[in-house]
Amino acid sequence: MTTTTAHDNGHHGHHDVSYLKPKGGALVTIWDWMTTIDHKKIGVMYLFATLLAFFVGGVFALLVRAELLFPTVTNAAGDVTGQIFDPSTYNRLFTLHGAVMVFLFIIPSTPAALGNFLLPLMIGAKDVAFPRLNLLSWYVYVFGSVVALIAIGLSGVDTGWTFYTPYSTSTEGEHWQVVFMTLGVFILGFSSIFTGMNFVVTVHKLRAPGMGWFDMPLFVWAIYATAIIQVLATPVLGVTVLLLTLERVFQIGFFDPALGGDPVLYQHFFWFYSHPAVYIMILPGMGIMSELVGVHARKKIFGYRAVAFSSMGIAAISFIVWGHHLFTSEGELVSAIFSFLTFLVAIPSAIKVFNWVATLYKGSIAINTPMCYALAFLFTFSIGGLTGIYLGALAVDLHLHDTYFIVAHFHYVMMGGAVIAFLGGIHHWWPKMFGKMYDERAGLLGFTLVFIGFNLTFFPQFLMGANGMPRRYATYVADYEPFHQASTIGSWILLAGFLVHLGAFIHSLVAGKPAPANPWGGLSLEWEAESPPIEHNFAHEPVIHHGPYDFDDVVPPHCDPADYPLPEPIESDSVAPGKHAH
Amino acid sequence: MTTIPAHDNENAGAANWERYRHQPHWRNNQDEYDAAKFGMWLFLSTELLLFSGMFVAYTIFRIMHTETWGNASHHYLDWRIGAINTVVLLISSWTMVMAIRSAQVNHQRALRFHLVVTILCGLFFLGAKVGFEYLPKLAKGEVPGSAFDYIGSHGYVPSDYDPLFLGLYWVATAIHGSHVLIGVGLLTWCLLRAGKKHFGPKHFTALENVGLFWHLVDLIWIFLFPLLYLVG
Numbered sequence: 001m002t003t004t005t006a007h008d009n010g011h012h013g014h015h016d017v018s019y020l021k022p023k024g025g026a027l028v029t030i031w032d033w034m035t036t037i038d039h040k041k042i043g044v045m046y047l048f049a050t051l052l053a054f055f056v057g058g059v060f061a062l063l064v065r066a067e068l069l070f071p072t073v074t075n076a077a078g079d080v081t082g083q084i085f086d087p088s089t090y091n092r093l094f095t096l097h098g099a100v101m102v103f104l105f106i107i108p109s110t111p112a113a114l115g116n117f118l119l120p121l122m123i124g125a126k127d128v129a130f131p132r133l134n135l136l137s138w139y140v141y142v143f144g145s146v147v148a149l150i151a152i153g154l155s156g157v158d159t160g161w162t163f164y165t166p167y168s169t170s171t172e173g174e175h176w177q178v179v180f181m182t183l184g185v186f187i188l189g190f191s192s193i194f195t196g197m198n199f200v201v202t203v204h205k206l207r208a209p210g211m212g213w214f215d216m217p218l219f220v221w222a223i224y225a226t227a228i229i230q231v232l233a234t235p236v237l238g239v240t241v242l243l244l245t246l247e248r249v250f251q252i253g254f255f256d257p258a259l260g261g262d263p264v265l266y267q268h269f270f271w272f273y274s275h276p277a278v279y280i281m282i283l284p285g286m287g288i289m290s291e292l293v294g295v296h297a298r299k300k301i302f303g304y305r306a307v308a309f310s311s312m313g314i315a316a317i318s319f320i321v322w323g324h325h326l327f328t329s330e331g332e333l334v335s336a337i338f339s340f341l342t343f344l345v346a347i348p349s350a351i352k353v354f355n356w357v358a359t360l361y362k363g364s365i366a367i368n369t370p371m372c373y374a375l376a377f378l379f380t381f382s383i384g385g386l387t388g389i390y391l392g393a394l395a396v397d398l399h400l401h402d403t404y405f406i407v408a409h410f411h412y413v414m415m416g417g418a419v420i421a422f423l424g425g426i427h428h429w430w431p432k433m434f435g436k437m438y439d440e441r442a443g444l445l446g447f448t449l450v451f452i453g454f455n456l457t458f459f460p461q462f463l464m465g466a467n468g469m470p471r472r473y474a475t476y477v478a479d480y481e482p483f484h485q486a487s488t489i490g491s492w493i494l495l496a497g498f499l500v501h502l503g504a505f506i507h508s509l510v511a512g513k514p515a516p517a518n519p520w521g522g523l524s525l526e527w528e529a530e531s532p533p534i535e536h537n538f539a540h541e542p543v544i545h546h547g548p549y550d551f552d553d554v555v556p557p558h559c560d561p562a563d564y565p566l567p568e569p570i571e572s573d574s575v576a577p578g579k580h581a582h
Numbered sequence: 583m584t585t586i587p588a589h590d591n592e593n594a595g596a597a598n599w600e601r602y603r604h605q606p607h608w609r610n611n612q613d614e615y616d617a618a619k620f621g622m623w624l625f626l627s628t629e630l631l632l633f634s635g636m637f638v639a640y641t642i643f644r645i646m647h648t649e650t651w652g653n654a655s656h657h658y659l660d661w662r663i664g665a666i667n668t669v670v671l672l673i674s675s676w677t678m679v680m681a682i683r684s685a686q687v688n689h690q691r692a693l694r695f696h697l698v699v700t701i702l703c704g705l706f707f708l709g710a711k712v713g714f715e716y717l718p719k720l721a722k723g724e725v726p727g728s729a730f731d732y733i734g735s736h737g738y739v740p741s742d743y744d745p746l747f748l749g750l751y752w753v754a755t756a757i758h759g760s761h762v763l764i765g766v767g768l769l770t771w772c773l774l775r776a777g778k779k780h781f782g783p784k785h786f787t788a789l790e791n792v793g794l795f796w797h798l799v800d801l802i803w804i805f806l807f808p809l810l811y812l813v814g
Contacts, residue, residue: 126607129617197624205617206607235628239635243753251727252749254639259727260647260743269635536606 016539018532020435037131040533042138043117044433047426049142050113053104056149058498060097064090065457065491068484072475082475090474091158098161099181100152103188104145106414107277110284110422111230112141112195115223117433119199121526121533122217124208124542129201137194140187148184151177160472162274165255165266169247179248182241189238192280196230199223208525210544217524217548218294218307222287225311229276229283229318237273240266264329271322279318281414283311285377285421286352292374292424293356295522297363300549303355310348317345327397335394342392349385353378369443370520373424376451380416384409387462402472405465411458423450423501430505431519435532436512442504449497456490517558524548528557599782615787622791626798629761633802636754640809643746650743655810657738658724658748663714664811667707671800674703678793681772685781685789693781697773700796704766711759719748726752751810758806761799768792 019040022029033041067090070082085093116134120127128134151157154177159168168178203224207216244266246252253259255266294301301307323330323338330338356378365371387409390396400406430438460483465471469480476484518527525542526533546554555561608614644651681696723731726749734740772792775781781789 120607128607130621131605131607133621193625193628197621197628200624201617201621204620205613231624231628232631235631236635239632242757243635243639246753250729250749252753253727253746254749254753259749260643260650260746262642262646265639265642269638 016534016536018435018530019535020532035135037127037135038535039116039120039128039131039134040433040537042134043113043115045138046108046116046141047113047433049138049145050105050109053100053145054109057097057100057105058495060093060100062491062495064093064097065488067093067474068476069488071478071481071484085474087474088158091160091472092156094472095157095160096152099148099157099185101414102161102277102281103185104148106281106418107188107192108141108195110288110418110425111199111223111226111280112137112191114288114422114425114429115199115226115284116195118429118526119202119220119223120206121432121529121537122220122524122548123203123206123211124525124538124544125202125206126536126538128198129205130198133194134198137191137198140194141191144184144187144189144191146184147187148181151180151184154180157181162270163241163244164270165244165247165263166257169244169251169255176248179245182245182248186238186241186245189234189241192230193234193238196227196234199227200231203227208542208544214305214308215544215547216308218290218301218304218311219284219287219524221308222283222290222311225315226280226283226287229280229315233273233276233280233319236269237277240269240273243269264326267326267329268322271325272319275322275325276315276318278410278413279314281418282381283314285418285425286311288421288425288428289352289356289374289377291522291524292370292421292428293359294549294551295428295520296366296368296371296374297360298366298521298551299359299363300547300551301355302358302361303351304547304549306351307355310351313348314345317341317348321345324392324397327394328401339392339394339397343389346385346389353382353385366520368427368440369438369447370424370428372444372447372451373420373427376447377417377420377424380412380420380454384412384414384416387412400465402470403465404461404469404471407471408458408461408465411461415454416458420450420454423447428520429526430508431515432526432529432531432533434509434512435515435530436508437515437519438504438508438512442500442507446497446500446504449493449500451497453490453493453495453497457487457494458490460484460486460490518556521556521559521564523550523554523556598779599785602780602785611785615785618787618791619794622794626794629795629798629802633754633757636750636757637805637809640750640754643743643750647741647743647746650741650747653738653741654744654747655813658719658744659751659811660714661811663710664807667710668803668807670703670706670710671803674700674707675797675800677703678796682786682790682793685776685786686783688782690776690779690782693776694773697769697776701766701769701773704762704769707762708759708766711755715755724748754806754810758799758802761802765792765796765799768795 019038023032033045036042063085067084072080072083074080116128119125157163157177159178163178163182203216203220243252243254247255251259253261255261255263257263290301290307293299321338321342321344323334324342327335327339356374387405391400391406391409427438427443430436461469464480464483467480469476469483515531517529517531519531520527523546525538525544525548528542529537552567555564555566602611604611604614608617677696677699681693681700684690684692684696719725723729723733726745730740730745730748732740732744769792772781772789775788
């Protein structure tokens, strides 16, 4: 069988121009984007769709925080003060915040947006393995989101994002909208599975000649581990929400004790997916971290294989720790076993953190927006990860469960980890994706606001959680007032930070300076492509001559050797053979 | 270049499978074929996990309500219908294999014949399921949950947990049945493509992947049948 190139397949002409170049008038261009099977365009479409979901989820979060600015107080005369939303509306707000952020934003954000754009570029491929399936996954995502948003339009769901039974299935007439929400989640699951399958096959089958498994950038390892979890965990969520929907509509009784079913079975099913899903959210962020730390400190990643294997280790362990969400509803022995297994996750996570810190040691650290986000990740993710250990310890968990402590913990991991890394990643690859530089001062200002706002929002929640403030309440006793107010003010600073970033991105698209092909001096293959890449990514199929982090040995592609002086060869190397001769 | 066996006269002239070219992002047809098959196996693993939820639920409920499970299984389900359907699906798996084999040796008529038999087996399975099980059950009120209004017969008195057993039966077999229906649709698509000679010794990717899907659907039934109909 002969090897062929793009030219032999009748695709003449358009393959060597920027993928962003319009194909014609506005209608033609829109049609071109809506029917594209180019992974780069689909990645950008995912980026905008998930950012829209982030905005919607963020608005719900701000409303939740606004309600909590003052406690609701009813005086002797019956006057109510400090209330913006009545409690049932509040329940809907936090449910929708959670469901939108988890299912519509974080899960697809990094893998489907950045992953889609970067994975083929990083392994030197022209596209993902199944480009049409890739486009289908975007449409399925949009369709599932619309179904879920219908639930919001129909005055919402108030079950919390976990949809626990029997509340979600048995309350008469009150919240039948759950059906739309769970159907939406079921459909979104297909989108996630399609993306995961696509990425696993792409990594196996489409690596450029010469690229072995240990020549892949660590972002690819992380996306690969994520994709495996997406493929193996999402179907269980699929069947869970399908059964939940049938339970709600036909009362099939699986999760209803009155009919002989078992509500704890629902919890097991739900968390068998939703705990691995936590790693679907954080692993891609960890992958971004490895790229940011390596490139912006110009250092070979310390312990490449350990970081790569720890991604796979996290993926494996993620499947055996779901029981720690059920410490108060399962047996004691089972809880003890799950508690022990939970501690295991800390090992690969710590391996990564230590290796990133070791990589920074004696590196030439550039203080720019991506690196600042990487440094922030080390700080916030460590807090998020270590407080996870508290919650994995049985005795401590009984005190802390269902308090603001756990709210703070998972926001430090999800937002302090996944979102912070996502923001760093967007800045890092923005020049590659859109061919324009962003304004560094605006980026740093936005970063500063996000970092301060984030910590001000969530750190007080640890304190009030440890003092017993329960989660999901629309009001609180006066003792918690300073904590809640600090938290709400923090949410406004966060908003300001995001608006600065939004403004900087719009400014960059409209009036940004053209980006060079390799603005940061990166060595992975995406920096060999143009900014923005041509339609088929590379003019010639790349061949691998160096590793993605060989900063000591290679002048980065498209860069001036004068800017990247290589270190002197170590003397002992040249002396050694001579010594040997004696 | 290997010689292509020509078993029948229809193969005169260039067939479509001979002209097949891989999509531009692949290096050659073989890589594309391997990737498609790998992707299909990944998808099958997700299908298996989807059904695993129902198998876990079955196990848990069987432990919780052992007596109901034994009685209800014998009372509501006729093993003979299940057994006939099992045999029919096993035959269809055989004809599916033969269809792919026929494509590989370029036996176009045999390919179409075996696809037609496979489709007919699938339709028979669905027909038997609906005609002899679903419709009579609906008429007698043997349905899950609050709609259950079966009062019993021949001395059989439904227990409190019979609706749960029927819930599991209906959900598991309906989800499986929808897979059979999808499978029949995919096989029909393959038959149409086979009519245009899309499949031959050098290109049979879609046919083989639909075959893998069909075997999985059979395999899940092989587990559902004894668990629901036989184990009493």
